[in-house]
Amino acid sequence: MKGTCFFCLLSTVLLICLKPTTSLRRLHLGQCVISVNIHEIRHSFRAIKDMTQSKDEHTDIRLLHQSYSLQDTEPMDRCCFLRHLLRFYLTTVFSHCKVSSSPIIRKVSRIANTFLSIKKDLRLCHQVSMCHCREDVKHKYGLIMSQYEKMDVHSAGLKALGELDILLDWMDKAD
Amino acid sequence: MCVPRSWRRAGAPWLLMLQLLLPSPGAPELYCSLPSPRNVHFESKNLKNLLHWSPPEGLGEGVLYNVKYLIYGIGKWIKKSECKNISRTWCDLSSETHNHEDQYYAKVKVFSGGNCSNWTETARFNPLTDTKIDPPMVTVSSTERSISIVLTAPEKWKRTLEERSVSLHQVYSGLQYNVSVFNKKTKKRWVFSIKNNTLVVPRLESNIVYCVSVQTYVTTPLLLSEFSEEHCIATLKDPTVEQTVTIVFGYILPIILTAFIVSMAGYCVHRYIHVSKQKHPPNLVLQYTNKFDETVFMPSEKIVVNFITLNIVDEYKTSQETTNLIHRTSHNCSSIHDESSVDEPLTRALEVNCLADTSEDVKILPDSVRYRNCSPRCQHGFRYALGQKNEGAVEYALDVRPAELFPVQKVQECGSTEKSSEPRELLDEPQITLRDLADSKIGQSYCPQLDVQVTDVCLVQELKELNWMEKAATPEVLLGEPQSDLVNVDTEKIEQSYHPQLRTITQSPQEQTGTMGVEEEDEQTILVDWDPHTGKLFIPTLSSFEHDTHEEVLEHEACDQPADEGLLSKLYERQVSVEPSEDQEPYLLQFKEQWGLHVKMED
Numbered sequence: 001m002k003g004t005c006f007f008c009l010l011s012t013v014l015l016i017c018l019k020p021t022t023s024l025r026r027l028h029l030g031q032c033v034i035s036v037n038i039h040e041i042r043h044s045f046r047a048i049k050d051m052t053q054s055k056d057e058h059t060d061i062r063l064l065h066q067s068y069s070l071q072d073t074e075p076m077d078r079c080c081f082l083r084h085l086l087r088f089y090l091t092t093v094f095s096h097c098k099v100s101s102s103p104i105i106r107k108v109s110r111i112a113n114t115f116l117s118i119k120k121d122l123r124l125c126h127q128v129s130m131c132h133c134r135e136d137v138k139h140k141y142g143l144i145m146s147q148y149e150k151m152d153v154h155s156a157g158l159k160a161l162g163e164l165d166i167l168l169d170w171m172d173k174a175d
Numbered sequence: 176m177c178v179p180r181s182w183r184r185a186g187a188p189w190l191l192m193l194q195l196l197l198p199s200p201g202a203p204e205l206y207c208s209l210p211s212p213r214n215v216h217f218e219s220k221n222l223k224n225l226l227h228w229s230p231p232e233g234l235g236e237g238v239l240y241n242v243k244y245l246i247y248g249i250g251k252w253i254k255k256s257e258c259k260n261i262s263r264t265w266c267d268l269s270s271e272t273h274n275h276e277d278q279y280y281a282k283v284k285v286f287s288g289g290n291c292s293n294w295t296e297t298a299r300f301n302p303l304t305d306t307k308i309d310p311p312m313v314t315v316s317s318t319e320r321s322i323s324i325v326l327t328a329p330e331k332w333k334r335t336l337e338e339r340s341v342s343l344h345q346v347y348s349g350l351q352y353n354v355s356v357f358n359k360k361t362k363k364r365w366v367f368s369i370k371n372n373t374l375v376v377p378r379l380e381s382n383i384v385y386c387v388s389v390q391t392y393v394t395t396p397l398l399l400s401e402f403s404e405e406h407c408i409a410t411l412k413d414p415t416v417e418q419t420v421t422i423v424f425g426y427i428l429p430i431i432l433t434a435f436i437v438s439m440a441g442y443c444v445h446r447y448i449h450v451s452k453q454k455h456p457p458n459l460v461l462q463y464t465n466k467f468d469e470t471v472f473m474p475s476e477k478i479v480v481n482f483i484t485l486n487i488v489d490e491y492k493t494s495q496e497t498t499n500l501i502h503r504t505s506h507n508c509s510s511i512h513d514e515s516s517v518d519e520p521l522t523r524a525l526e527v528n529c530l531a532d533t534s535e536d537v538k539i540l541p542d543s544v545r546y547r548n549c550s551p552r553c554q555h556g557f558r559y560a561l562g563q564k565n566e567g568a569v570e571y572a573l574d575v576r577p578a579e580l581f582p583v584q585k586v587q588e589c590g591s592t593e594k595s596s597e598p599r600e601l602l603d604e605p606q607i608t609l610r611d612l613a614d615s616k617i618g619q620s621y622c623p624q625l626d627v628q629v630t631d632v633c634l635v636q637e638l639k640e641l642n643w644m645e646k647a648a649t650p651e652v653l654l655g656e657p658q659s660d661l662v663n664v665d666t667e668k669i670e671q672s673y674h675p676q677l678r679t680i681t682q683s684p685q686e687q688t689g690t691m692g693v694e695e696e697d698e699q700t701i702l703v704d705w706d707p708h709t710g711k712l713f714i715p716t717l718s719s720f721e722h723d724t725h726e727e728v729l730e731h732e733a734c735d736q737p738a739d740e741g742l743l744s745k746l747y748e749r750q751v752s753v754e755p756s757e758d759q760e761p762y763l764l765q766f767k768e769q770w771g772l773h774v775k776m777e778d
Contacts, residue, residue, distance in 0.1 A: 005764070025349070025394070025395060037207060038395045038396055039394065039397060042304075042395060042396055042397065042398075050298060052215045053298060053299040054298060054299075056299075059245060059247055059248075059249075059280060060248065060249060060250015060251070061248065061250070062247055062248025065248060066248075066274075066276050066277065069276070109647070161298070161378060161561070165301055165304060165396075166278070166301075167299075168395070169276070169303055169304075169396075172347075172349065172395045175348055175349075
């Protein structure tokens with residue numbers, strides 16, 4: 001019986017360890033190809049989704065609008081656009097999020113770390129001049145920031161967290 | 176909580192002031208006191224989005240619901256006209272939420288009896304992540320060794336039938352399938368994860384049932400469908416196996432069996448013909464003798480030749496001699512000649528069981544035999560006993576009817592062989608019984624030793640032994656008696672190739688009969704002496720055998736002698752006992768009538 005339990009436990013641990021590696025997704029952002037563990041981000045986001053979205057009362061504002069979507073961006077601009085978005089989340093959203101619940105803080109931190117790793121990969125692409133940023137990307141990014149700045153920092157941050165799934169959907173479809 | 180509480184507190188009074196300042200048709204809602212519907216949520220299946228809710232507590236039927244929806248980012252609640260004042264607890268918002276890249280809100284309110292409830296709002300609905308997907312359509316086909324699975328991804332819900340179908344593959348780029356193949360026989364299951372719509376499972380066993388069920392699997396967002404119903408299919412029977420079985424059992428095996436049977440039959444025949452120790456019939460053995468420089472036929476079995484010689488007597492010619500013969504006591508003359516030679520391969524015995532006067536036609540009798548000095552009333556029976564190693568005897572018989580040959584005047588059947596027919600028959604129909612006639616006629620090629628036993632019942636019994644040497648056929652009388660005129664061997668007629676030893680034994684001659692012999696007279700002039708009392712026929716002269724053939728013939732005469740235990744003695748006794756004189760009267764008459772027999776009674 002103990003052996004069986006031990007075997008089950010070992011299997012579970014192995015599955016957990018293998019799970020992130022197997023759910024890696026390769027993103028082709030123009031010439032830059034990165035591996036993103038979107039599944040982990042989604043898993044973390046599912047824990048904070050209801051809290052963030054239910055408290056977003058500005059339903060008339062959508063930061064990551066459909067017209068700005070990543071998949072509708074030119075492939076060679078996707079790298080730059082994603083890099084700006086990640087920098088936006090890391091420098092603006094996550095840093096200004098005041099969360100009282102420690103489980104949510106952990107989830108947000110995990111997402112932030114994942115974003116950081118992605119941003120590092122994109123930075124590498126940018127260093128080898130595979131992440132060109134053209135005016136179109138800058139324009140889209142400016143539109144997003146203008147929407148964000150319409151709101152106060154807290155509600156804007158809350159909305160931005162609630163729209164993480166939109167970003168993930170973009171990343172999925174960007175492939 | 177990321178939302179600032181101070182802001183939220185400040186929002187509530189602001190909304191209250193707004194509602195007070197703006198009198199609207201919804202003003203009665205301010206007095207809504209009914210409980211709100213519960214558990215308002217989207218239920219999405221393949222991006223077909225339905226809004227479901229539960230009736231408010233305490234309210235049963237009779238309540239009506241109104242539904243509104245909102246697209247995230249627009250911020251304007253839109254009434255769902257189809258779902259206004261409905262009593263059901265669900266509303267189809269598929270058309271309104273058709274764009275799966277948008278996110279939506281919906282809310283439900285209860286009306287009942289002029290009263291109402293507050294709106295109950297759903298959470299933000301993201302169709303892409305919140306929908307449920309169906310398993311694909313599965314089509315399975317099989318071959319002998321594989322099954323091919325063709326999958327059709329579920330389609331996104333269409334607002335109208337005319338709308339172009341959108342597969343979920345286009346919606347979810349990471350859509351995959353988990354294909355489960357279950358072997359019904361071995362209870363083993365394989366799971367394949369494929370991205371394309373077809374799968375061929377190779378290297379399967381033939382004629383085995385496999386059950387396939389497929390699950391649609393989307394990696395991001397993580398969506399898992401249920402497994403489809405099992406589609407069971409059996410792999411086809413392997414035609415090669417059937418062909419192999421057919422060929423083996425239908426062609427090869429029968430051919431092998433046939434060939435085996437034929438070969439066995441051939442082997443048996445071959446063995447029967449060549450291998451087995453097959454013996455020729457003993458009488459067909461050809462043996463080679465150096466003496467003739469040719470292969471000669473030497474029958475191996477004992478050959479018995481019976482001679483019944485008839486002596487046809489001319490009356491006019493033999494009257495005197497007959498008279499002389501008649502007054503003599505009847506006797507049978509038997510010559511026994513036993514002749515055995517070590518040198519010769521065959522042992523032959525010639526037994527003269529019955530002697531009768533030979534007619535001329537009976538040329539089977541050896542020519543070289545001269546019955547001289549034998550009792551003229553001897554009954555001559557020749558029996559050739561040609562035997563080798565006492566093996567089986569073959570008897571040949573020839574009946575020669577004198578009627579066909581000559582006008583026989585006197586026919587006397589003088590004896591019978593052991594196996595001959597009864598004397599009655601012999602008397603009735605005078606016969607010349609030849610045993611091994613053929614053997615006698617081809618005797619010229621033999622080198623036999625002939626044992627000629629002539630049993631004569633006459634008073635004079637002679638045994639003579641003639642030893643015929645090579646090319647010197649002078650008979651040597653071993654036991655020559657003074658009367659041994661009995662043997663006169665015409666050596667001139669004996670082939671040089673013969674080397675018989677001829678023994679003539681004369682045993683205690685009581686009477687001399689040789690004097691009465693008719694020497695080399697005309698063959699047709701033979702006297703027959705018939706004794707009606709004893710039923711004996713006395714042949715005055717022994718036949719003189721004149722033949723052109725070169726048969727080796729031995730002459731033997733032996734009169735009756737107690738020591739001579741020949742067959743004739745027995746036969747003679749039998750004649751006496753079996754055939755009384757009375758019984759022979761008809762035969763005598765018959766002889767008289769048919770044969771012209773003249774009987775002279777003895778004084």
